[in-house]
Amino acid sequence: MSVGRAAGPHGADPHGADPRTAEIAGRLAAVRDRIAAACRAVGRPLDAVTLVAVTKTFPADDVRRLATLGVRDVGENRDREAAAKAAACADLPLRWHFVGQLQTNKAASVAAYAHLIHSVDRPRLVAALDGAAAAAGRRLDVLIQVALGDDPGTIGPRGGADPAAVPGLAAAVAATTGLTLRGVMAVPPVAAEPARAYATLARIAADLRREHPGADLISAGMSADLEPAIAGGATHVRVGSAVLGPRPSLG
Numbered sequence: 001m002s003v004g005r006a007a008g009p010h011g012a013d014p015h016g017a018d019p020r021t022a023e024i025a026g027r028l029a030a031v032r033d034r035i036a037a038a039c040r041a042v043g044r045p046l047d048a049v050t051l052v053a054v055t056k057t058f059p060a061d062d063v064r065r066l067a068t069l070g071v072r073d074v075g076e077n078r079d080r081e082a083a084a085k086a087a088a089c090a091d092l093p094l095r096w097h098f099v100g101q102l103q104t105n106k107a108a109s110v111a112a113y114a115h116l117i118h119s120v121d122r123p124r125l126v127a128a129l130d131g132a133a134a135a136a137g138r139r140l141d142v143l144i145q146v147a148l149g150d151d152p153g154t155i156g157p158r159g160g161a162d163p164a165a166v167p168g169l170a171a172a173v174a175a176t177t178g179l180t181l182r183g184v185m186a187v188p189p190v191a192a193e194p195a196r197a198y199a200t201l202a203r204i205a206a207d208l209r210r211e212h213p214g215a216d217l218i219s220a221g222m223s224a225d226l227e228p229a230i231a232g233g234a235t236h237v238r239v240g241s242a243v244l245g246p247r248p249s250l251g
């Protein structure tokens with residue numbers, strides 16, 4: 001994670017007059033410090049963890065500000081909003097992460113801009129994304145989202161596959177021509193102790209790697225719990241409000 005020092009693509013000085021850029025710069029520095037401290041605490045190299053700035057509900061101008069500050073990975077959870085922002089920021093060197101629940105009828109749209117889809121959780125979505133990747137002429141990297149709730153009834157709108165379904169889903173992804181299986185993702189249940197949830201996710205990830213050695217990414221950790229996620233082996237943390245401030249509306 002390099003710290004952006006250069007002027008932005010439109011000559012904006014990241015530490016200059018724009019107060020919003022200065023605010024984001026301060027928040028971003030604090031998050032980068034937290035990531036570095038969490039890596040040090042468990043003896044992981046700093047470059048083992050990628051910060052994905054989750055920009056949902058924030059305007060494309062904020063994505064542009066993040067890019068001037070050296071952010072290269074941004075995440076969104078709704079296709080309509082993500083597609084518009086990706087188009088508005090097409091001149092920026094960004095990787096787009098789709099982190100939200102994904103409907104099969106949005107697969108074609110997401111396949112056009114996403115680099116890593118974190119939320120693959122059912123066979124029909126695997127098939128839809130594979131077809132969309134072929135139609136778009138792209139290969140898509142995907143993660144399997146795992147539901148970590150103890151009670152399957154609590155999985156609800158957060159989505160995710162039951163841990164027992166992960167091997168079958170992984171095999172389905174591996175059998176496609178358009179998708180590359182890169183690892184797992186989870187959003188821990190609200191009531192769960194994050195460290196316990198992330199230890200469970202780490203075990204699931206290790207099991208997956210035995211069958212699929214290239215699937216070595218773990219997307220885990222948000223603003224409130226990136227430290228236990230990094231301790232549990234997260235390679236990608238998805239951080240929204242700690243970088244951008246309180247969300248202007250419900251994402």
Ligand SMILES: *Cc1c(COP(=O)(O)O)cnc(C)c1O
Pocket residue numbers: 054056077099100187222223224238239240241242251
């Ligand atoms: C919004 C969102 C995040 C970021 O949450 P913060 O608490 O704002 O850091 C991470 N992951 C997913 C799936 C999200 O929808």
